[in-house]
Amino acid sequence: MTSHLRIACSRHNLQQVRDFVRSFLMAGHxxxxxxxQVVLAVDEVVANFIIHANGEDANQFLDLMLALTEHRLDIEIEDQGHTIFIPSSVAPNPDMREYIRQGRRGGMGMALVSRIMDQVEFFERDAHTVCHLSKTLG
Known part of the structure; x- marks a missing residue:
C-alpha cells in the first residue's frame, strides 16, 4: 500500500500532513x-523542512510518500526547493534532566524522531533534499 501527498511549505499544512499519515496507518490497521508516534515523527521532520529549509515559503513544496508492507513502513519526505537541507547531526542524545534544568526549549525534535523510527536518513537526490524514515512494525 502506498500513498502520496504534496503540500506547500506553510505551517498551516501541518494538520493536513498529520491527518494524511494517521489515515494511511489506520487503513493498515x-x-x-x-x-x-509515527505521526509525531513525520510532523517534526515536515515542520523542520517548512521552517528551516524553506523559510515558510508557500511557493515551495514538499512531497510525502508513504509505503506500508506487512511489517515495514517507509516514508520519504522530499523538498522541492533549491536549498540542500541535511542536518549535520541527525540525532543528538541529550541529557534530558540537564536540558530541563537549563530551561532550554526547542532542538529536541530530531532526537525524538530518531527514538521513534528505526532509521532516519537525510540525503540529496536530483538537487533536492530527501529524508527517509523507516520503521519495522509488529
Whole structure:
C-alpha cells in the first residue's frame, strides 16, 4: 500500500500532513500508539523542512510518500526547493534532566524522531533534499 501527498511549505499544512499519515496507518490497521508516534515523527521532520529549509515559503513544496508492507513502513519526505537541507547531526542524545534544568526549549525534535523510527536518513537526490524514515512494525 502506498500513498502520496504534496503540500506547500506553510505551517498551516501541518494538520493536513498529520491527518494524511494517521489515515494511511489506520487503513493498515495499526495500533494507536504506533500511529501517534509515527505521526509525531513525520510532523517534526515536515515542520523542520517548512521552517528551516524553506523559510515558510508557500511557493515551495514538499512531497510525502508513504509505503506500508506487512511489517515495514517507509516514508520519504522530499523538498522541492533549491536549498540542500541535511542536518549535520541527525540525532543528538541529550541529557534530558540537564536540558530541563537549563530551561532550554526547542532542538529536541530530531532526537525524538530518531527514538521513534528505526532509521532516519537525510540525503540529496536530483538537487533536492530527501529524508527517509523507516520503521519495522509488529
Amino acid at each position: 495499526r495500533n494507536d500508539v504506533i500511529v501517534n
